[in-house]
Amino acid sequence: MKIRANTQWGTLVLTLAMGLGLAAQTSAPVPRQAVAPKRTTPALVVMIVIDQFRGDYVQLYGKQWTKGLHRIFTNGAYFPLGAYPYSGTVTCAGHTTIGTGAYPRTHGMIGNAWFDRESKKSTACTADATVNSVPFGGLPGVEHHGPKWLQTTTFADELRIQSATAPRIASFSLKARSSIGMVGHAGDLVVWEEDSGTWATSSAFAGSARPDVDAYAKAHAVYAQYGRVWDRLMPVSAYLFNDDGVGEVKNDGGAITFPHPQTRPEGKPDQTFALNWERSPFADEALADMAITFSEGFGKGAGTDMLAVSFSALDFVGHRYGPKSHEVQDVLARLDLQLGKLFDTLDRRLGAANYVVALSADHGIAPIPEQITAIGLDAGRLTAASVHTRITDAFKPFATDATSPIASGNGSDIYFTPAAMAILRSTPAARHAVTDAALTAPGIARAYWGDDLAMASAGDDAIKRAAILSYSPGRSADLQLILKQYWMVSSTGTTHGTPYAYDQRVPVALMGFGIRPGQYLTSASPADLAPTLALLTGIILPRAEGRPLTEAVVR
Numbered sequence: 023m024k025i026r027a028n029t030q031w032g033t034l035v036l037t038l039a040m041g042l043g044l045a046a047q048t049s050a051p052v053p054r055q056a057v058a059p060k061r062t063t064p065a066l067v068v069m070i071v072i073d074q075f076r077g078d079y080v081q082l083y084g085k086q087w088t089k090g091l092h093r094i095f096t097n098g099a100y101f102p103l104g105a106y107p108y109s110g111t112v113t114c115a116g117h118t119t120i121g122t123g124a125y126p127r128t129h130g131m132i133g134n135a136w137f138d139r140e141s142k143k144s145t146a147c148t149a150d151a152t153v154n155s156v157p158f159g160g161l162p163g164v165e166h167h168g169p170k171w172l173q174t175t176t177f178a179d180e181l182r183i184q185s186a187t188a189p190r191i192a193s194f195s196l197k198a199r200s201s202i203g204m205v206g207h208a209g210d211l212v213v214w215e216e217d218s219g220t221w222a223t224s225s226a227f228a229g230s231a232r233p234d235v236d237a238y239a240k241a242h243a244v245y246a247q248y249g250r251v252w253d254r255l256m257p258v259s260a261y262l263f264n265d266d267g268v269g270e271v272k273n274d275g276g277a278i279t280f281p282h283p284q285t286r287p288e289g290k291p292d293q294t295f296a297l298n299w300e301r302s303p304f305a306d307e308a309l310a311d312m313a314i315t316f317s318e319g320f321g322k323g324a325g326t327d328m329l330a331v332s333f334s335a336l337d338f339v340g341h342r343y344g345p346k347s348h349e350v351q352d353v354l355a356r357l358d359l360q361l362g363k364l365f366d367t368l369d370r371r372l373g374a375a376n377y378v379v380a381l382s383a384d385h386g387i388a389p390i391p392e393q394i395t396a397i398g399l400d401a402g403r404l405t406a407a408s409v410h411t412r413i414t415d416a417f418k419p420f421a422t423d424a425t426s427p428i429a430s431g432n433g434s435d436i437y438f439t440p441a442a443m444a445i446l447r448s449t450p451a452a453r454h455a456v457t458d459a460a461l462t463a464p465g466i467a468r469a470y471w472g473d474d475l476a477m478a479s480a481g482d483d484a485i486k487r488a489a490i491l492s493y494s495p496g497r498s499a500d501l502q503l504i505l506k507q508y509w510m511v512s513s514t515g516t517t518h519g520t521p522y523a524y525d526q527r528v529p530v531a532l533m534g535f536g537i538r539p540g541q542y543l544t545s546a547s548p549a550d551l552a553p554t555l556a557l558l559t560g561i562i563l564p565r566a567e568g569r570p571l572t573e574a575v576v577r
């Protein structure tokens with residue numbers, strides 16, 4: 023299993039293996055600059071997450087790509103059956119799973135937010151009131167993000183712990199939960215964008231704003247992009263489906279169909295402009311440019327450095343316009359160009375064979391429900407209130423006072439007050455009544471009590487197993503409701519977060535150092551990427567639950 027590329031003989035073995043892999047498994051062309059590595063470990067690990075990049079997009083939209091996405095899926099090792107096995111398929115859980123190689127039950131990032139029983143408040147997965155924003159570019163920073171809730175170490179953390187030379191680590195995303203989830207507890211540069219359009223890190227990662235990043239943020243201000251027009255990259259005939267799809271939601275003050283000018287009625291940028299900019303491919307351009315700029319010099323030392331980038335625009339666009347939209351197709355076609363630029367830059371700096379890319383997504387996305395009902399199939403939207411009212415009414419006969427038994431709920435994760443929970447624990451009839459009531463709500467398929475999940479074994483029930491893998495004692499909800507297929511607690515557009523394949527299935531792909539190209543039809547999880555990177559870099563991950571994808575590693 024060891025890569026013996028440090029000897030002449032090892033180089034030969036590796037070169038042969040790569041050649042055989044290509045001939046046997048794909049008809050793809052040989053990667054550009056396919057030079058056998060001269061190193062025993064990769065110079066650079068590049069972790070790329072595409073937010074909401076659903077598994078089937080590669081087959082569906084792949085013909086629209088010619089650069090970076092095309093390259094990794096044709097010249098890399100590609101696992102089209104990649105999928106998350108857990109139920110809480112959201113951004114924080116997904117990025118942390120990719121970063122750690124573990125599942126939410128272990129890393130603790132069960133959702134983007136949860137109800138913290140101690141403070142009795144909804145808590146974002148990166149919330150930490152003890153740290154402060156460190157904004158770049160002279161703009162005000164107001165958010166408080168850190169890795170406080172992360173319960174295990176990431177691949178990047180272990181690289182820092184175990185490497186003989188200190189690695190350089192940088193992470194970029196629009197979202198703090200993505201940037202932090204990929205690298206964990208520290209990094210030379212861990213950057214996100216606050217909703218106001220301010221690039222920032224926090225005192226959890228840096229004492230002050232790095233002058234070079236500060237200067238860059240000043241010179242590349244989000245607000246300076248005011249007035250750009252997002253139009254189609256390709257001729258309209260190259261896009262599948264309709265631009266004006268059923269149930270699409272336009273950007274604030276914007277249009278349902280192309281073009282999408284980045285302007286405001288007042289004629290100047292405001293916070294809504296910044297939010298609309300996040301929902302455009304211009305945000306991905308900015309992330310790619312920062313990744314290229316601030317990884318200059320990475321991979322030049324004896325050890326392994328790490329660059330992580332999560333491209334967020336697809337998620338913001340997909341929630342509104344849906345997975346069949348021209349907007350989603352355009353974001354991907356433009357990201358293909360940005361990734362091409364990133365890989366070309368790294369080829370020039372390091373040589374294509376000396377760095378390894380690991381690419382996946384944090385979750386998929388459901389179809390817009392109205393597009394399902396339009397063809398006569400079951401789908402729908404439910405409100406949290408309809409679920410909570412049923413539960414509260416069913417609990418009334420057992421209540422000792424008139425206060426609501428629900429401390430917090432979003433329609434599918436229900437936290438009870440300690441008093442109500444005491445009754446629900448001691449009175450089986452109360453528990454049955456609440457469970458039955460929840461199951462009568464439209465769109466609810468199953469109900470799991472947390473204390474049952476903590477002790478359960480799933481057998482061959484994939485949905486129950488999914489709920490167990492997302493369950494963190496003390497942090498997860500008391501009652502977890504699983505929605506019916508194609509149902510959502512969202513009043514417009516579409517969303518994700520269920521144990522169904524449209525949310526779980528994402529591409530898993532690797533390329534470069536030590537990777538045997540080909541299309542692998544074995545099962546794979548995004549949690550397998552960190553163990554594979556660990557194998558390539560000679561690192562041990564103490565609590566990984568994924569497996570190294572050995573079939574794609576050159577031996």
Ligand SMILES: [Zn+2]
Pocket residue numbers: 074113337338341518
């Ligand atoms: Zn999302």
